Amino acid sequence: MAEENPREVPLWAERLREERRKRAWPQKKLVAQLFKAAGQDVALPMPESVLRRIKDHEAGRNLPKDPYPILYCRVYGLSERDLFLDSAPESRRSPDEILATLLPQPGEPLAARFTHRNRRRVGASTVNDLSARVHGLRLADDVLSGDDLIGPAFRELDDVVHLYRDSTHSDDVGRALLVIIGEYAQIAGWIASDAAQHDLAARTYRLGIEAAREAGDEVLESNLTGSLAYQIANVGDPAEGVALARAALHVLGPHAPGRARALAWDRVAWAHVRTGDGPATMRALGEAGSALAGDRGNGNPAYLYWVNAGELQVMEARAYTELRRPLRAIPLLVDVLNRYDTTHTREFSLYLSWLAVALADANEPEEAVRAARRMLDLSADVASKRAAHRTRVVLKRLAQYRDVPPVQELLNEYRYSA
Known part of the structure; x- marks a missing residue:
């Protein structure tokens, strides 16, 4: 169920942040530690993407999905239950x-x-x-x-x-x-x-x-x-x-x-x-x-x-x-997403895709990239053809701003060239 206060940081997010701060690590240092913990047996995306996910995890925006929970546990020397309580195992049930x-x-x-x-x-x-x-x-x-x-x-x-x-x-x-x-x-x-x-x-x-x-x-x-x-x-x-x-x-x-x-x-x-x-x-x-x-x-x-x-x-x-008509769409979508149950991952990612498109239509490519990245991170774990289709729609709409550095970085990361 959605939290009663959507802006309240979950305990697991506070714990992740606290464990990093105990070691006086900046988030970029944690990126390196996660890659070290991954070794040869776990594939991770580019360091920039891992850094964004760390920021999302510590802010409580996204519950860590495989392989991040086990990597955090290796880095911090804690059990999954101690670090995440019951949240991570529940989210990763088959x-x-x-x-x-x-x-x-x-x-x-x-x-x-x-x-x-x-x-x-x-x-x-x-x-x-x-x-x-x-x-x-x-x-x-x-x-x-x-x-x-x-x-x-x-x-x-x-x-x-x-x-x-x-x-x-x-x-x-x-x-x-x-x-x-x-x-x-x-x-x-x-x-x-x-x-x-x-x-x-x-x-x-x-x-x-x-x-x-x-x-x-x-x-x-x-x-x-x-x-x-x-x-x-x-x-x-x-x-x-x-x-x-x-x-x-x-x-x-x-x-x-x-x-x-x-x-x-x-x-x-x-x-x-x-x-x-x-x-x-x-x-x-x-x-x-x-x-x-x-x-x-x-x-x-x-x-x-x-x-x-x-x-x-x-x-x-x-x-x-x-x-x-993006100026009408954006406030509605922002309001919905602030209140939406994030356990409904597919729908949440789909709604983010419309927000990304609306922001692009409103000539706000940097904000569109932020919404798109959040949508792409969520939909990566969703076995939905609709979500995959919306990914293509979002990248195509952003391509008109490929001269904007954050957009070009995103398109390169997802190998979009059309």
């Missing part, structure tokens, strides 16, 4: 370990709950188990990325589809299972899209739309249709994205939860951004804000937990950035 924490374990494997020869009857308890598991997958997506999650996500989706087809159940339970299939399809499609498996994502979204429609769940159908519209607007025909986003809005009735209507309008806004239609974008953003303001908190499905004023602010800032 995707499987994180999933094991977030996905509730069923009483028995899904595959064991039925056989073709002796079909098991499924009841409400199974539906409750699956609801917890699909929400756990959504929470996992907050801290992991597409390449980490695509295998587990599609195994879970396949299991629940087979469970629906090969078990017996009441009409109410069958309808609930269809909703679960739709929810799994939405998050699995999102994960596939993040991993740049766009055809797979589109097929998965359509499976979910079919399941939601059969279950009569208009809110879920709208969410899935809007997710597909978002992908098409980004990697397909933006005009088709607009049409599909508006179809997602049309699916919702007038009494749909405010968060659902806000998300649908948000998708419409982004599709209009991709077509370059500024006025239509602003109208849609205004409708999204009004819908969210009118939300009464009743009847919101669990999968809308992330739709809030901060996320709408992010979309507004991204829209202004894409429409080349």
Whole structure:
């Protein structure tokens, strides 16, 4: 969870700084010590990059990622627990370990709950188990990325589809299972899209739309249709994205939860951004804000937990950035980033990428480089094709300032020559 005071320096950062000061080392001396501790078995970037990371670590801006925790421990002669308490080990858990924490374990494997020869009857308890598991997958997506999650996500989706087809159940339970299939399809499609498996994502979204429609769940159908519209607007025909986003809005009735209507309008806004239609974008953003303001908190499905004023602010800032209105985008992005949960590394790095682009558009190349470096450091540890794409976008936008020394240094460091 985010710290209550985002400007408070974490204890591990104070400890890193104190250990260096005990030895009367300047930060450049620590760079040399880290390289010495790395020896031949650990690869480090250039000394300038290591120095920047030391500064970020000691300021508490970024929790050290591999290989830095073990190198600090070697240099200072302390255990990882003594130096970082529980922070570093937690941050470096494997995707499987994180999933094991977030996905509730069923009483028995899904595959064991039925056989073709002796079909098991499924009841409400199974539906409750699956609801917890699909929400756990959504929470996992907050801290992991597409390449980490695509295998587990599609195994879970396949299991629940087979469970629906090969078990017996009441009409109410069958309808609930269809909703679960739709929810799994939405998050699995999102994960596939993040991993740049766009055809797979589109097929998965359509499976979910079919399941939601059969279950009569208009809110879920709208969410899935809007997710597909978002992908098409980004990697397909933006005009088709607009049409599909508006179809997602049309699916919702007038009494749909405010968060659902806000998300649908948000998708419409982004599709209009991709077509370059500024006025239509602003109208849609205004409708999204009004819908969210009118939300009464009743009847919101669990999968809308992330739709809030901060996320709408992010979309507004991204829209202004894409429409080349940086003076409006920058204050919004700075405000969001000051409050954002930094454990959501992928999203944090993506938002930094829009800040870097907006600063470049505002003719502030040095500030753009600072945002870009922070974004690049974070995204280096993120297995997300979206983050990789944004890296290319940021470097391309900065290339127009290649005569500015900090920009040229960054482009050389990342071997960008286009």
